[in-house]
Amino acid sequence: MMHRRKFIKTGLAAAGSLITTSPIYTFCADPQSTKKSHIVFARDPLLQSTPNLIDSDRLIRLLDNGMQAYFDEDNVHSAWKHVVKPQEVIGLKVNCLSGPGGTHHELVEAICERLREVGVKADQIIIWDRMDEDLENGGFKIVYRGNQIKCFGNDAVGFSSDFEIFGSAASLISKTLSHYCDKVINIPVLKDHGIAGLTMSLKNMFGAIHNPNKYHLNIGDPYIADVYMLPSIKNKVRFTICDTINAQYNGGPSHMPHWTWPCNGLIFGEDPVALDYLGWQLVETERQKHNLKSLKESGREPTYISTAADVNHRLGTNDPAKMEVIEI
Secondary structure, three states: HHHHHOEOOHHHHHHOOOOOOOOOOOOOOOOOOOOEEEEEEEEEOOOOEEEEEOOOHHHHHHHHHHHHHHOOOOOOHHHHHOOOOOOEEEEOOOOOOHHHHHOOHHHHHHHHHHHOOOOOOOHEEEEEEOOHHHHOOOOOEEEEEOOOOOEEEEHHHEEOOEEEEEEOEOEEEEEHHHHHHOOEEOOEEEEOOOOEEEEEEOOHHHHHEEEEEHOOHHHHOHHHHHHHOOOOHHHHHHEEEEEEEEEEEEOOOOHHHEEEOOOOOOEEEEEEEHHHHHHHHHHHHHHHHHHOOOOOOOOOOHHHHHHOOOOOOOOOOOOOEEEEEEEE
16 A cells, blocks of 8 residues: 655656747646645556556556545545545546547446445446447446446437537537536546647547537647536536556557557546646657657647646646646
């Protein structure tokens, strides 16, 4: 069990040295606050004994250690009680668009186990994404009803009848998010994206709206930030556990195994902007290792990250000086 925090102040700076541009904006949700955005990056190099074969015992230990480190708790159940309450309906927003390159079902099963242990009933947990077919391709079993964990796509339940609007975004919201869930845990994957540069915490909410195809112009900026500002999304997505067990540094969002690397990690946080900034640096570091151009040089720098941090959004910070990254 992990009790001691290891504070890493140089990790982001070292990764960020690969980026030649400075953040455009550096506003926190409360620009007057001196509190830093808190991120935990938990890794286990032995998580996959062979490629794509996950050690389930190591995975749940990694999940537990990350949660305990994030909330500074010696007991994993105490850590989860910071995120959920027994009476709530909890949505788990996965990303299965690329099938086997999406959120690992083993991770989701481990999260469900911990949710049930802290009092969330099985029939109050909903695993969801865009379509039933996406979930099935990602290894999930579709379940619509009964006293068990539910799992289904937006195509099974439909969308709200009223548009939610912010800035350039006007969308109908998945009923799973707008009607059924009290709180959502975001479980994205870390990937290169052929249009937006990166897909992780912020862009995963494109799977919660009816018209994501409308929002890929101009490298997804400001659309990705604006979509996250839609009230149902901003108010209900309360925590993110990013699946970086196998991350992808090129060729995304389609699954390209030859452009993935075994990061063997999970990233925990409440600030989606800071999380995406860290993910961006990780992808850039891996691209450099393989002699690929930076995302900026490739014409797809994820500028939506800085937009999400600006004075009009205040979804978090993209300033490394305002981040506390804990690596375990």
